[in-house]
Amino acid sequence: MAVTKTEPINGSTTKSSAPPSTSMPLKSDLLSILSLKSLRLKTKQQELLIRVSILCLVYVLAFITRLFSVLRYESMIHEFDPYFNYRTTLFLTQKGFYEFWNWFDSESWYPLGRIIGGTLYPGLMVTAAMMYWGLRFLRFAVHIREVCVLTAPFFASNTTLVAYFFGKEIWDTGAGLVAAVLIAICPGYISRSVAGSYDNEGVAIFALLLTFYLFVKAVNTGSLAWGLASAFGYFYMVSAWGGYVFIINLIPLYVLALLITGRYSMRLYVAYNCMYVLGMLLAMQIRFVGFQHVQSGEHMAAMGVFFLMQVFYFLDWVKHLLNDKKLFEAFLRITVTCAVGVGAIALGVGTASGYISPWSGRFYSLLDPTYAKDHIPIIASVSEHQPTAWSSFMFDFHILLFLFPAGLYFCFKRLSDATIFIVMYGLTSMYFAGVMVRLILVATPAVCLISAIAVSATIKNLTMLLRTKSKVSQTGSTKGTGGGKTSSKAMLDQSQPFQRNGAIALLFGAFYLLSRYAIHCTWVTSEAYSSPSIVLAARGAHGNRVIFDDYREAYYWLRQNTPPDAKVMSWWDYGYQITAMGNRTVIVDNNTWNNTHIATVGRAMSSYEDEAYEIMRSLDVDYVLVVFGGVTGYSSDDINKFLWMVRIGGGVFPVIKEPDYLVNGEYRVDKVCSPPRV
Amino acid sequence: MAPKPDSHTLAASSSDPSSTSSMDPLLLFLNFLPYSVLRPPRLRLKLPTFTLPSPMTVFSLVLLTYFMVVSGIVYDVIVEPPGIGSAQDPYTGSVKPLVFMPGRVNGQYIIEGLSSGFMFVVGGVGIILMDLALDKNRAKSVKVSYATAGISSVVIAYVMSMLFVRIKIPAYLH
Numbered sequence: 001m002a003v004t005k006t007e008p009i010n011g012s013t014t015k016s017s018a019p020p021s022t023s024m025p026l027k028s029d030l031l032s033i034l035s036l037k038s039l040r041l042k043t044k045q046q047e048l049l050i051r052v053s054i055l056c057l058v059y060v061l062a063f064i065t066r067l068f069s070v071l072r073y074e075s076m077i078h079e080f081d082p083y084f085n086y087r088t089t090l091f092l093t094q095k096g097f098y099e100f101w102n103w104f105d106s107e108s109w110y111p112l113g114r115i116i117g118g119t120l121y122p123g124l125m126v127t128a129a130m131m132y133w134g135l136r137f138l139r140f141a142v143h144i145r146e147v148c149v150l151t152a153p154f155f156a157s158n159t160t161l162v163a164y165f166f167g168k169e170i171w172d173t174g175a176g177l178v179a180a181v182l183i184a185i186c187p188g189y190i191s192r193s194v195a196g197s198y199d200n201e202g203v204a205i206f207a208l209l210l211t212f213y214l215f216v217k218a219v220n221t222g223s224l225a226w227g228l229a230s231a232f233g234y235f236y237m238v239s240a241w242g243g244y245v246f247i248i249n250l251i252p253l254y255v256l257a258l259l260i261t262g263r264y265s266m267r268l269y270v271a272y273n274c275m276y277v278l279g280m281l282l283a284m285q286i287r288f289v290g291f292q293h294v295q296s297g298e299h300m301a302a303m304g305v306f307f308l309m310q311v312f313y314f315l316d317w318v319k320h321l322l323n324d325k326k327l328f329e330a331f332l333r334i335t336v337t338c339a340v341g342v343g344a345i346a347l348g349v350g351t352a353s354g355y356i357s358p359w360s361g362r363f364y365s366l367l368d369p370t371y372a373k374d375h376i377p378i379i380a381s382v383s384e385h386q387p388t389a390w391s392s393f394m395f396d397f398h399i400l401l402f403l404f405p406a407g408l409y410f411c412f413k414r415l416s417d418a419t420i421f422i423v424m425y426g427l428t429s430m431y432f433a434g435v436m437v438r439l440i441l442v443a444t445p446a447v448c449l450i451s452a453i454a455v456s457a458t459i460k461n462l463t464m465l466l467r468t469k470s471k472v473s474q475t476g477s478t479k480g481t482g483g484g485k486t487s488s489k490a491m492l493d494q495s496q497p498f499q500r501n502g503a504i505a506l507l508f509g510a511f512y513l514l515s516r517y518a519i520h521c522t523w524v525t526s527e528a529y530s531s532p533s534i535v536l537a538a539r540g541a542h543g544n545r546v547i548f549d550d551y552r553e554a555y556y557w558l559r560q561n562t563p564p565d566a567k568v569m570s571w572w573d574y575g576y577q578i579t580a581m582g583n584r585t586v587i588v589d590n591n592t593w594n595n596t597h598i599a600t601v602g603r604a605m606s607s608y609e610d611e612a613y614e615i616m617r618s619l620d621v622d623y624v625l626v627v628f629g630g631v632t633g634y635s636s637d638d639i640n641k642f643l644w645m646v647r648i649g650g651g652v653f654p655v656i657k658e659p660d661y662l663v664n665g666e667y668r669v670d671k672v673c674s675p676p677r678v
Numbered sequence: 679m680a681p682k683p684d685s686h687t688l689a690a691s692s693s694d695p696s697s698t699s700s701m702d703p704l705l706l707f708l709n710f711l712p713y714s715v716l717r718p719p720r721l722r723l724k725l726p727t728f729t730l731p732s733p734m735t736v737f738s739l740v741l742l743t744y745f746m747v748v749s750g751i752v753y754d755v756i757v758e759p760p761g762i763g764s765a766q767d768p769y770t771g772s773v774k775p776l777v778f779m780p781g782r783v784n785g786q787y788i789i790e791g792l793s794s795g796f797m798f799v800v801g802g803v804g805i806i807l808m809d810l811a812l813d814k815n816r817a818k819s820v821k822v823s824y825a826t827a828g829i830s831s832v833v834i835a836y837v838m839s840m841l842f843v844r845i846k847i848p849a850y851l852h
Contacts, residue, residue, distance in 0.1 A: 370756060386757075388752070388784065389786035390749055390795060391786060393748055395843075401748060401839075402798060402804075402836070406805035406806055406809075408737065409802075413733075423740075427743070430744065430748075434751070458809065502825075519851070
């Protein structure tokens with residue numbers, strides 16, 4: 001699926017072709033009229049037609065490649081977190097926005113309850129609800145579940161469009177088209193945006209790329225309108241995902257890089273100021289974020305760079321007023337020293353007085369990856385938070401791993417404001433992807449864009465080789481083709497056919513590589529990323545496919561056979577699903593906001609029966625849900641998660657000690673068991 | 679008049695007394711006061727000038743970092759897997775080395791990670807060499823050798839990476 005896009009060569013005339021002879025009989029007149037009509041399109045219009053059709057095809061492709069699980073099983077919500085999102089969206093559509101915003105949920109985290117209105121990112125729910133209301137307005141009687149299931153693929157298609165425009169902004173339209181194609185099927189993105197995966201990231205990646213595109217456009221044009229648009233894009237991102245911290249740190253880093261490399265300009269000033277001030281004000285509208293933009297250490301970089309920009313502007317203005325160079329240099333030194341000093345003092349005072357809170361554990365463990373292992377076992381226990389091995393990279397990126405360094409090289413060759421941005425985005429996101437598997441998702445757009453630059457530049461070089469050679473051989477004179485080898489024509493004439501054949505062979509090679517990429521992506525999507533994980537499939541004894549719907553059957557049993565006010569205790573993984581499908585109160589769920597509560601449950605799970613009974617009585621528990629996968633060989637059941645219950649419980653209650661549960665330093669369930677567990 | 683300091687200090691003083699064009703009384707005051715008491719030493723120090731490195735220098739550093747990240751160095755530091763794994767032959771009882779960690783996608787031994795990362799970087803460098811081969815200002819033989827090296831690097835890197843993936847994930851593409 002190679003996109004061999006050739007730019008129209010400057011100076012080429014309109015398509016020259018022999019008009020059909022008019023002395024043909026009537027039947028072929030129709031044919032001739034049709035061919036005449038198609039010939040009437042000028043090159044520019046042909047190019048537009050090709051581009052639009054490619055984008056339409058890519059849009060449809062991005063949508064349908066995410067539909068594997070809907071076709072195989074049914075249209076249902078996958079995993080754990082999406083069930084919470086689905087429940088809140090349901091509440092929003094049923095009760096309205098004000099009820100949603102002020103919702104206090106007493107059905108989860110018994111007996112504490114949870115202020116849902118103030119502790120979630122509403123972007124996803126509001127988006128799905130808007131689409132639902134829109135469709136209802138047009139009299140399409142859809143169920144909210146269908147809208148939720150298909151939100152992520154729809155936004156993935158929109159992301160491909162944004163990737164096209166972004167590629168066009170950074171490099172040229174060819175790179176934009178290749179970027180759209182690459183990101184449509186890249187497994188790194190598909191893993192979190194498959195149909196049924198109704199999670200924040202499905203919408204957030206669209207918002208991320210949109211914000212970045214609008215900001216780069218604002219920096220390139222210096223227009224206030226684009227700056228405003230990027231602020232609103234940032235607002236959408238803040239409402240959608242906690243990963244907005246990446247944006248609010250990458251953009252100041254980028255501005256700093258531009259300032260250091262001497263690319264300060266009025267455009268940058270306008271773009272950054274507009275985006276920062278307006279974006280910050282808009283972000284404070286989300287209750288969950290609140291005043292973090294002025295209080296939290298993670299957001300201080302943006303504020304520091306904001307003040308630095310004002311200093312730069314001030315210096316520029318003073319330079320303009322003063323005509324004396326030496327005086328200005330002295331003034332420059334004073335001002336920069338004073339500004340940095342004042343900034344450092346302000347930061348110090350703020351941090352020491354406690355007004356500026358330090359980096360939260362979640363984000364600090366990205367900068368220092370060993371932190372979570374020693375200090376926060378909950379963060380370390382999530383399988384998505386493990387560091388990345390090479391095979392995960394290969395699985396999610398395939399040949400993009402080759403094209404990424406090549407694309408970086410092309411960007412470094414042609415440095416501009418926009419390419420500096422994409423390089424920084426690519427490098428920082430790749431580092432974070434190396435720290436945590438889950439963040440491969442954030443790196444995917446950058447990798448796709450940079451690889452698209454590599455593909456586009458390489459294929460352009462090869463086709464230039466082809467076209468130069470053919471033009472030289474045909475016309476015998478050189479036209480103004482850029483990049484071709486026009487230096488020594490005599491040598492060119494000799495090695496012409498060899499180079500032409502070489503170029504054709506290399507084009508076929510590129511086509512082969514890209515088609516292997518497409519095959520890999522489709523295989524990975526079908527095999528690895530389309531499992532709903534609430535319905536399990538396995539191969540039976542005779543090779544037939546056996547479907548286990550145990551989870552949902554258990555939840556419906558709870559729903560139908562227990563009293564409505566029953567409290568269910570289980571490990572926190574299943575909390576959202578129990579609340580959404582079983583409709584019963586749970587003790588702890590996936591939000592994991594209260595470590596002590598989870599540790600209490602962990603302690604109950606790992607103590608002797610009588611101690612555990614005491615704890616459960618104190619929590620008013622009526623039912624305990626334990627997942628056991630022994631007979632089917634299901635590997636992620638509670639027995640395998642047991643050590644994490646011990647660790648987390650032990651983190652708060654020193655009574656629970658991990659070595660008590662190990663035999664000879666190993667964790668075994670079969671014949672030899674350690675006493676506290678028996 | 680104040681003695682002219684011929685050193686580049688960070689002092690907040692203006693450099694020459696021809697600043698009588700400035701009307702600022704504070705500046706005039708600052709000009710005279712410290713130097714009526716102090717005498718600046720004659721130093722030959724120079725502030726280190728900060729020159730930006732060339733883009734290609736930065737790019738080579740970036741390539742090195744990319745190699746380390748994509749080889750899974752963070753995984754190596756945190757999980758601390760052995761350099762190379764071992765499996766015991768069930769019949770003879772001898773221990774043979776196992777290069778690729780079997781069983782899961784997100785796990786590796788150190789050597790396995792480094793060799794795969796190296797293959798990725800070789801592939802990328804191959805494409806770069808192919809682009810360098812099209813540069814006008816080089817001798818023809820150099821261009822031909824760059825092109826050959828580039829194409830062979832890409833081919834080798836791709837073939838080896840596919841081989842590694844097939845060894846690691848036996849059910850790949852089935």
